[in-house]
Amino acid sequence: MYKKPLSDRRNKRKKLLYLNKVSLSIMGVGELTKLSVSEILRAANHDFINQLQLIKMNLDLNRIDDAKKIIENYCHQYKSYSNLNKLNWPKTVEWIQTFHYRFPSIEFLLKSHVAMTPSVKKDAETVEYLEKTIQHVSPHLDPYSEHRLLIEVEATERWVKITFDLHGKWDVEPLRDKPSDLEISTEKETCNDWKYVLNFKE
Incomplete structure (x- = not known):
């Protein structure tokens, strides 16, 4: 697949990171940035048009397989977003669905495997901690590095498991303040990788 020159990609990342910092400075660190409908x-339409342009570019270059791959990835992501709604945690779902628009410098990927709507309810506590962690690291992201966040949600009627897996480069001390009402398992926390798992059981 065609890639822009490294200098162009770095400039784009710096611009997106600047938008992140503007958002944080306006709303204040620790506050949940709320986007209007x-x-x-507007952001969703812009993203959709970008995807169409990328598909068209690959078709113009006769890169049929690359164009198909983009379509498959796009469809897979929206299937995951649709499945996520079965969680019935409105605040957490909204946080995940709008993350890409609030933090555009971080590539976002969702994997959702919600078999049934869980009886356990930890919606407010979950979104509060997710927001706290991302705002802890976001102002300190390296503008010359690529950043990628994978959120994986798994749920049955009796339990919920949410994995936060961030890769990139940042310069900030690990987050020490962890709420006592959440079961948090930190698997890795460095200046390049941060992975933790939230577990909830009935």
């Missing part, structure tokens, strides 16, 4: 729709 019009802002979300």
Whole structure:
């Protein structure tokens, strides 16, 4: 697949990171940035057009397999978003669905395997900790590095498991303040990788 020159990609990352910092400075670190419906729709439409342009570019270059791959990835992501709604945790679902628009410098990937709507309810506590962790690291992201966050949600009627897996480069001390009402298992926390798992059981 065609890639832009490294200098162009770095400039784009610096611009996106700047937008992240503007958002944080306006809202204040520790506050949940709320987007209006019009802002979300505008961002979603812009993202959709970008995907179409990328598909068209690959077709123009006769890269049929690359174009198909983009379509497959796009469809897979939206199937994951659709499955996520079965979680019935509105605040957490909204946080995940709008993450890409609030933090555009971080590539976002969702994997959702919600078999049934869980009886356990930890919606507010979950979104509060997710937001706390991302705002802890976001102002300190390296503008010359690529950043990628994978959120994986698994759930049955009796339990919920949410994995936060961030890769990139940042310069900030590990987050020490962890709430006592959440079961948090930290698997890795360095200046390049941060992975933890939230577990909830009935």
